[in-house]
Amino acid sequence: MKIACVGLPGSGKSTVGRQLARRLQLPFVDSDQAIEERLGCSIRQYFEREGEERFRDVEESVLDALTLQPGGVLSTGGGAVLRPANREHLHARGQVIYLHSSPEDVFRRLRHDQSRPLLQVADPLARLRDLYRARDPLYRETAHFVIETGRPSVATLVNMIIMQLELAGVIPAAP
Numbered sequence: 001m002k003i004a005c006v007g008l009p010g011s012g013k014s015t016v017g018r019q020l021a022r023r024l025q026l027p028f029v030d031s032d033q034a035i036e037e038r039l040g041c042s043i044r045q046y047f048e049r050e051g052e053e054r055f056r057d058v059e060e061s062v063l064d065a066l067t068l069q070p071g072g073v074l075s076t077g078g079g080a081v082l083r084p085a086n087r088e089h090l091h092a093r094g095q096v097i098y099l100h101s102s103p104e105d106v107f108r109r110l111r112h113d114q115s116r117p118l119l120q121v122a123d124p125l126a127r128l129r130d131l132y133r134a135r136d137p138l139y140r141e142t143a144h145f146v147i148e149t150g151r152p153s154v155a156t157l158v159n160m161i162i163m164q165l166e167l168a169g170v171i172p173a174a175p
Contacts, residue, residue, distance in 0.1 A: 001026070001071055001170065002094030006139050008131060009078035009118055010110040011101040012149055012157065017075035019158045024171070027072040031080065035062050043077075060085055067093040078118075078131070081138040091142050095170050097161055098143035100136075103128035105149065144168070 003020065005013040014030050021028035032043055035058055039046050047055050060083050066074055067089045074094070080086050090096050101109075107125045110116060121127050140146065145164045147157060166173040 002067060002069070002074065003072075003165070004067070004074040004076060004090050004094050004096045005099055006076050006081055006090065006096055006142055007078065007099035007149075008101055008103070008106050008128065008135065009116055010106040010113070011078075011099040012154065013075035013078075013099055015154055016099060016157050016161070017073045019154050020161055021073035023158055023162065024073070029066055029069075029072060029074050031059070031063055031066060031074060031076045034066060035059055035077070038062055056083055059083075064089055078135070081135060081142050087138060087142040091144070095145070095165065095168075096143045097164075098139040098146045099149050099157070100139070100146050101149045103132045105151075 003017075003024075003026070005017045005020075007013055014032075017030070018028050036043055039058065043055065046058070056079070059077060059080060063076065063080060063086050076086075076090070080090070103125060106128050110119060111124070113119070118131070119127060145161070145168070147160050147164070149157060152160070162171070162174075165171045
């Protein structure tokens with residue numbers, strides 16, 4: 001069984017995905033790490049050197065390969081849903097969880113994080129609101145389930161996801 005997490009940068013895809021994989025005893029893959037391994041440099045460096053279009057080409061190729069692998073939990077980059085092929089592959093080849101976070105929630109979580117190039121702008125909250133407006137419909141189109149992240153703990157979010165997967169018959173209900 002393949003489960004993929006989508007959502008805004010900073011919505012918890014990697015953190016929640018890693019814990020979900022541990023709970024379900026499945027392998028975990030972060031697509032951004034897989035992309036960096038393929039590139040041999042950081043996404044940020046590649047993005048600056050080659051531009052967004054070339055990065056999205058690599059991302060599409062890596063996601064295609066990762067969604068074909070059997071079983072596991074996959075966390076995607078925040079912009080993975082921008083390409084129609086990625087949305088199709090994610091939706092058709094597994095169960096997609098949209099970790100829905102408001103721009104304000106993400107800003108609260110990330111306001112001190114210097115490692116995210118998208119937020120190294122004069123008004124990061126405005127940038128997050130723009131990303132949300134553009135991407136929320138794409139996340140919803142791709143997802144089988146929408147989980148509101150709000151303020152619950154990671155453990156609570158993982159429990160919410162497992163409950164949704166059990167209710168939908170994707171995984172057997174715990175005895």
